[in-house]
Amino acid sequence: MIPQCMDTVPASRDTMGKELFTVQVERDGGYSLPDTCISRNGRNLESRWYKKPSASDRMLSFYSKHPLQQKIGAAIGLIKRVKQLTTTPEVDVRQVVNTKLRINGFPQGLINGLWHKYTQTRTADQGNTQQSTEGDLIYRSITYVPRLTDQIMRILKKEIPNLHLAYKSTNQVRNLHTNMKDKIDPLLDSELVYSIPCECGRVYVGKTKQRLRDRVGQHRRSVNPKNIVIIKKEETALTTHSREHKHEFQFEDVGVLDRCTGNDGKLKFLESMHIYLTKHKNVNKHQDTEGVSTIYTTLLQRVKIRDSPPRDDESFKSCVSGNAPQIGE
Helix, strand or coil: CCCCCCEEEEEEECCCCCEEEEEEECECCEEECCCEEEEEECCEEEEEECCCCCCCCCCCCCCCCCCHHHHHHHHHHHHHHHHHHCCCCCCCHHHHHHHHHHHCCCCHHHHHHHHHHHHHHHHHHHHCCCCCCCCCCEEEEEECCCCHHHHHHHHHHHHCCCEEEEEECCCCHHHHCCCCCCCCCHHHCCCEEEEEEECCCCEEEEEECCCHHHHHHHHHHHCCCCCCCCCHHHCCHHHHHHHHHCCCECHHHCEEEEECCCCHHHHHHHHHHHHHHCCCCECCCHHHHCCCCHHHHHHHHHHHHHHCCCCCHHHHHHHHHCCCCCCCC
């Protein structure tokens, strides 16, 4: 008879009768830990995987939307845990694993395959005490997108055998709960990409590490006719457009396009991306997008066409063919 639990008795009390600490003692020749039960067999000790009577046998469901590798990892972890903790001969380890995995929706064929793979791996590891490694292991994380991420991982594993990738989710706790904090005034925010519309319908896209209010104030002063002393080579495209075309920018309608904290390179990249996305209606200089790879520009062009509202055939064809009118035409 394998014991199911142990007794807990107070070992010491203070003068008021309050327990200072307790001692757990064996019952029926056994002692239970959170997931292990140790029992006596003559002069020997045996162990087995143990679960509390109140346990629901629930774990990561096979029907969840988690990555397949994460589900397989949970199943392999259970197999290893139960097998390594169990030394009692009369306990059918495979039956315990099979029952728990079937309750959580794992197919029988997958369970059998993982069981044989694990037992074969254990046998091979016992024969090879020293494992050979190809260089240092590289650990990276990748955002999980169903079907797409699995294909990317297979390609990367072929090219970089010592690469270990971990999935990360785009969902965060802050996306699941209501934000009870007061919203910060965008003008008081910093390290962002912003846009300022012009009366002619075009926009200026820029980035700043200082407060947006301060940066907008600098733009206001740069287009003020009273401030004539401006070094031309340092003036922004906003100032140039305002000076050459005598247009007024609507500074009160400034908008935040993106945010990036603590990474100047990424902030510059985000600015270039937004300049490229609005290249047919912004006043920015063409060299502002010179650092953008052609890989990104091709993808962004496709996304822009897909997400853009319906338009007439002539404009759509000109956009796809790359013959859309450029700024200044």
